[in-house]
Amino acid sequence: MPITRKKSKVSNRSEVEEEAKVLCQNLWKIFGPDPQQVLSNIDDGATKQEVLEETGHVIAVKDVSFEVYENEIFVIMGLSGSGKSTLVRCINRLIEPTSGMVLIDGVDIAQMNNAELRQLRRHKLSMVFQNFGLLPHRSVLDNVVFGLELRREKRKERQKKAARAIEMVGLKGWEKSRIYELSGGMQQRVGLARSLAVDSEIILMDEPFSALDPLIRRQMQDEFINLRSVVKKTVIFITHDLIEALKLGDRIAIMKDGEIVQIGTPEEIVSQPADDYVSEFVRDVPRGKVVLAESIMEKPAVLISSDQNPEVVIEELKAKRAAVAFVIDADGKLEGIVTKEQAMAAAQKRLTSIEGVAQREFPSTSPDTTVEQVLPLVAEGNVPVAVLDEEKRLLGVVTRLALIHAMYAGNETNDANE
Amino acid sequence: MFDFPEFFSFPLGDWINITVDWLTLEWAPFFDVITIAIREPLVSLEHFLWWLPWWAVIVILAAVAWRFAGRRIALFTVCGMLFIGVMGLWDETMTTLAIIVTSVAVSVLVGIPLGILAAKSDRVEAVARPFLDGMQTMPSFVYLIPAVFFFGLGKVPAVVATFIYAVPPCIRLTNLGIRQVSSEVVEAGKAFGSTGLQLLFKIQLPLARPTIMAGVNQTIMMALAMVVIASMIGASGLGLEVLRGIQRLDVGQGFLAGISIVIVAILIDRVSQALGRTRETGLRRGG
Ligand SMILES: Nc1ncnc2c1ncn2[C@@H]1O[C@H](COP(=O)(O)OP(=O)(O)OP(=O)(O)O)[C@@H](O)[C@H]1O
Ligand SMILES: [Mg+2]
Numbered sequence: 118m119p120i121t122r123k124k125s126k127v128s129n130r131s132e133v134e135e136e137a138k139v140l141c142q143n144l145w146k147i148f149g150p151d152p153q154q155v156l157s158n159i160d161d162g163a164t165k166q167e168v169l170e171e172t173g174h175v176i177a178v179k180d181v182s183f184e185v186y187e188n189e190i191f192v193i194m195g196l197s198g199s200g201k202s203t204l205v206r207c208i209n210r211l212i213e214p215t216s217g218m219v220l221i222d223g224v225d226i227a228q229m230n231n232a233e234l235r236q237l238r239r240h241k242l243s244m245v246f247q248n249f250g251l252l253p254h255r256s257v258l259d260n261v262v263f264g265l266e267l268r269r270e271k272r273k274e275r276q277k278k279a280a281r282a283i284e285m286v287g288l289k290g291w292e293k294s295r296i297y298e299l300s301g302g303m304q305q306r307v308g309l310a311r312s313l314a315v316d317s318e319i320i321l322m323d324e325p326f327s328a329l330d331p332l333i334r335r336q337m338q339d340e341f342i343n344l345r346s347v348v349k350k351t352v353i354f355i356t357h358d359l360i361e362a363l364k365l366g367d368r369i370a371i372m373k374d375g376e377i378v379q380i381g382t383p384e385e386i387v388s389q390p391a392d393d394y395v396s397e398f399v400r401d402v403p404r405g406k407v408v409l410a411e412s413i414m415e416k417p418a419v420l421i422s423s424d425q426n427p428e429v430v431i432e433e434l435k436a437k438r439a440a441v442a443f444v445i446d447a448d449g450k451l452e453g454i455v456t457k458e459q460a461m462a463a464a465q466k467r468l469t470s471i472e473g474v475a476q477r478e479f480p481s482t483s484p485d486t487t488v489e490q491v492l493p494l495v496a497e498g499n500v501p502v503a504v505l506d507e508e509k510r511l512l513g514v515v516t517r518l519a520l521i522h523a524m525y526a527g528n529e530t531n532d533a534n535e
Numbered sequence: 536m537f538d539f540p541e542f543f544s545f546p547l548g549d550w551i552n553i554t555v556d557w558l559t560l561e562w563a564p565f566f567d568v569i570t571i572a573i574r575e576p577l578v579s580l581e582h583f584l585w586w587l588p589w590w591a592v593i594v595i596l597a598a599v600a601w602r603f604a605g606r607r608i609a610l611f612t613v614c615g616m617l618f619i620g621v622m623g624l625w626d627e628t629m630t631t632l633a634i635i636v637t638s639v640a641v642s643v644l645v646g647i648p649l650g651i652l653a654a655k656s657d658r659v660e661a662v663a664r665p666f667l668d669g670m671q672t673m674p675s676f677v678y679l680i681p682a683v684f685f686f687g688l689g690k691v692p693a694v695v696a697t698f699i700y701a702v703p704p705c706i707r708l709t710n711l712g713i714r715q716v717s718s719e720v721v722e723a724g725k726a727f728g729s730t731g732l733q734l735l736f737k738i739q740l741p742l743a744r745p746t747i748m749a750g751v752n753q754t755i756m757m758a759l760a761m762v763v764i765a766s767m768i769g770a771s772g773l774g775l776e777v778l779r780g781i782q783r784l785d786v787g788q789g790f791l792a793g794i795s796i797v798i799v800a801i802l803i804d805r806v807s808q809a810l811g812r813t814r815e816t817g818l819r820r821g822g
Contacts, residue, residue, distance in 0.1 A: 211722055239728030250723030254741045264727040266737075315727065 136223055137184035138319060138351045139191075139208060144181045144217035146203050146375075149174030152215045165374040177203040178214070179375035187318075190345070190352045194362040195372030201355045204372070205321050208353065209242045210234060221319070239268045243312035247324040249304045251296050251311075257283065258292040260307050264315035282314035285344060302333040309341075319351045327357065338364055359398055363387070363407050371395055383407050403489075405524045410491050411484030413523045414504045414513030417443045423452055423472045427463035430455060430471055441500045443511060444475050451503055451511040454479045481505050484512055488523045495520055555684050566685050573637065573691050581633035589620055592629075600802065604809035608802070615798035624773065624795045631762055631772035631799065634690060638697035638758045643751060646702045650709020650747070651735065660710060667703045675700050675761055679768050693762070693770030701757040708750025712743030748811025755807055759800045773799070 147155050155174045165176045177200045185191040193201050206212040208219055210226055219226050221241065229237065243264060244250075251260050261279040270278075283289060286306040296304060305325055312320050326334045338361060345352070356362050362369045363383040370380045371394075379391035387407045390396035418439035421430055423446070430442050434457050442460065444452045453475035455463075463474040480494040481503040494502045501514040559566070584592065593616045601609035619628050653660040678699045682692035716739050724738045740747070766774030773792045780789020 206722075209726055211725055235728045235730065237728075238726060242726070244723065244726040246719050246723060248717075248719050250717075250719040252720065252738065252741070254744075263723075263737075267727050267729050267733055311727075321726075 137220070138187045138189075138222060139185040139353065140218075140220040140223075141184070141204075141208070142182050142218040142220075144178055144204070144207055144219065145176075145215045146178040146200070146207060146212060147174050147176050147215045156215055176375050178207065181217070181372075181375070181377050183370055183377060183380055185351060185353060187351055188349045189367045190354055190365055192354045192356060192362040192366030192369045193372060194356055194359060194369055196357055199372040200375040201357075201372055202323050205323050205353060205355050208321060209238055209244065239264065239315070241317050242319045242321060243315050243317040245305070245308045245312050245320065245322040245325045247327055249301075249308045249328075251304060251307055253296050255296070256292065257288060257294050257296070257299070257307050260296065261310045261314050263311055268315070278314050278316070279310070282310040285313055285347070286310045287340070300333075301329050302337060305329065305337065309344075313348065317350075319353070321353050323355045324357065325354075326361065334361075341365065359402060363402065371398070384409055384412060388412070405489035405492070406487055408488045408523045409484065410482050410486045410488065410502075410504050410515055411512065413488065413519045414484070414515050415519060417501075417503075417511065417514045419443065420445055420511075421455070421471070422446070423475060424470045427460045427468055427471050427474075430460045431457065431464060434460065442471075443503065443514070444471070445511055448508075449510040451479075451481070451505060451509060453477045454500060454503070456500065479503060482515070483507075488520060491515055492520060492524070555681075559685060569695075570686060570691050573641065573694050576640075577633055577637040577690060577694060580636060581630055584629035584633055585626060589625060592616070596802065600806055604805045608805045608809075611805075612802050615802060619795045619798060622791050622795065624776065624792060627771070627773050627776055627792070628795055628799060631774065631796070634693060634697070634762055634765075634770060634772060635755070635758050635799075635803070638694045638701060638761070639751070639755050641694065641698045642702040642705050642754045642758070645698070646705030646750070646754065647709050647747065649702075650706045650750075651713065651740075653706065653710040654713035654739075663706065663710075667707055670699070670703045676764050676767070678761075679765065683768050688769035690770045692768055693765035696765055696768070697758050697761040700761045701754045704753035704757065705747075705750045708753070709743065709747050712746030712750070713739045715746065716742045745811045748807065752804065752807045752811065755803050756800070759796065759803070763796065 155172050195201050207214045262275045265275040286309050288306050326337050369386050370377045379395050387399045418437040419433050419442040421442050423444050442455045455471050455475050459474045482491050484504050495517045501516045504512045597609045597612045600612045653663050678696040682696035686692035724734045763774035766778045773796050776792035777789050
């Protein structure tokens with residue numbers, strides 16, 4: 118099943134200098150009777166296990182910093198007990214951090230009093246839970262209006278917003294059903310609708326699909342991706358499933374024992390794991406689903422304009438040992454391609470330019486297509502696939518060799534030299 | 536030599552008497568207020584039940600039983616109440632019903648808020664727990680003593696004694712029910728910005744309802760048991776009939792009154808249990 122992950126433009130954020138929607142800085146959470154004491158005496162090298170044995174305190178979140186940008190899906194991934202739930206609850210202060218800072222739109226939430234915190238939760242942040250966290254004594258509709266009800270919105274307004282959210286998650290017609298009548302997948306749709314109804318800018322999702330059957334889970338992931346193309350939200354998504362993380366995340370943070378060991382795009386995580394822990398994780402990942410065309414594309418060997426003489430083209434192809442020449446216009450837009458055979462045919466006919474023989478139909482793709490999706494294009498014809506940007510400018514080409522390397526190399530271990 | 540040495544004896548009994556005397560004197564207005572607060576609704580209810588025609592009472596009770604507990608209990612109600620009427624114990628039964636309803640109402644009005652407090656604060660729970668344990672292990676007639684001291688004889692001290700005896704399960708199970716609410720649902724409430732009261736009324740109480748109702752049911756059963764005993768301090772009703780039966784060695788009279796109590800007990804028990812069951816479970820009225 119191809120992954121239709123839409124690559125966002127966040128990878129180059131650092132240059133743009135944009136304010137983070139959510140920023141966590143040096144966040145700590147220590148559980149136990151005297152966390153401050155443990156925090157001030159903590160030895161940098163001490164592991165979670167050592168601290169637990171020595172002091173009886175659990176370090177759930179350890180010096181975590183990251184930022185999440187507007188409309189980004191930021192995935193936090195880690196094994197059970199790595200502190201994901203604790204971390205995400207520090208963002209809406211369901212759990213008070215032991216130390217560190219959380220800024221939402223630049224506002225420090227630790228400074229908020231109860232009323233301000235309530236306003237923040239009612240309007241800016243909403244949450245989806247692993248076991249849905251629904252109210253079993255209420256109908257679907259009454260669950261979805263819950264957040265609006267807490268805000269004391271007018272009844273009409275409430276019903277309207279709830280109906281829209283219910284429609285978005287595909288539960289239309291189920292409004293009056295009781296929660297226990299629904300399957301797990303449908304219950305989580307209710308959870309999703311509840312958080313969509315309040316129209317918050319940020320949604321926190323703590324393993325929302327983990328309690329579902331694999332098939333339903335995959336379906337929910339796909340629907341979630343579709344949903345996201347309709348409603349723009351900043352999402353912080355927790356999961357223990359790497360495939361899910363790679364599929365959904367614009368960027369992924371990998372957590373281990375309360376620490377973040379790597380933050381990067383799915384592709385960076387797979388192709389450049391920061392340490393053994395991460396590479397162990399990504400070892401079995403089907404790379405074809407993650408690696409993008411833009412990262413394996415090469416510079417086209419022979420670039421020509423359409424008024425080029427066929428003889429010259431043949432010379433150049435021979436010199437570069439290439440089979441295909443790419444015809445571009447003054448703006449760099451790709452007009453067509455010319456194979457060696459076509460150039461030779463043109464030369465025989467004594468044409469003065471290759472314009473007449475250039476092939477207008479050619480395989481092309483966008484830079485954010487996964488390798489797996491490029492594969493059939495290469496298989497079809499014998500020519501490299503052109504990678505074009507939105508204005509049809511030629512960015513590079515993907516050759517069959519590069520593709521095979523990307524799909525299968527590095528899948529065994531990282532140090533396999535090829 | 537074998538007797539316990541006299542000089543060790545401790546005038547604790549005297550002290551208690553002094554304290555109680557002081558309380559009855561100095562706190563008289565306080566006890567008066569409580570007396571009025573209990574007596575007025577109790578007497579009104581009793582008179583109302585007497586005033587209602589017997590068939591109206593049966594119809595109302597049967598309708599309630601049908602609505603919440605199903606047809607069989609409704610049928611049982613009709614037969615049972617007819618039996619009571621035929622045995623000539625109708626007015627006594629109405630008095631007993633009034634005392635039970637009042638005692639249970641007081642227990643619920645006091646017990647549920649205390650249970651909520653205990654659920655919201657670990658400290659309150661820690662303080663309340665030994666008291667509740669003690670109260671439930673004490674023999675029931677012990678509660679008659681303070682009731683008589685502060686409220687004299689009659690129905691009001693009967694309600695007070697019944698309340699003290701019957702309130703612990705209400706507090707205990709309200710506390711338990713609220714603490715048992717799934718932490719994720721509570722988190723959901725907080726995450727969407729609920730206030731403490733919104734959390735309580737929209738999430739904790741509705742979800743704790745079956746457990747709370749189980750507590751109320753226990754309270755009702757204990758109140759029923761106490762009502763018989765409370766006849767010793769002058770509460771009229773079915774209990775008094777049982778007591779008279781014992782005093783006069785009139786086994787028949789005592790037995791009939793006893794049967795009537797059982798009928799009322801079954802009726803109230805089934806209906807209050809059904810009240811706790813309906814809705815959530817999805818199994819509608821299990822009969
Ligand atoms: N209230 C608490 N008191 C003490 N320790 C806690 C508490 N909550 C969490 N922990 C500990 O903190 C660590 C992180 O827990 P957390 O629930 O955040 O992990 P997680 O990554 O969400 O795991 P999972 O995948 O199982 O949900 C664990 O070691 C856990 O035992
Ligand atoms: Mg968790």
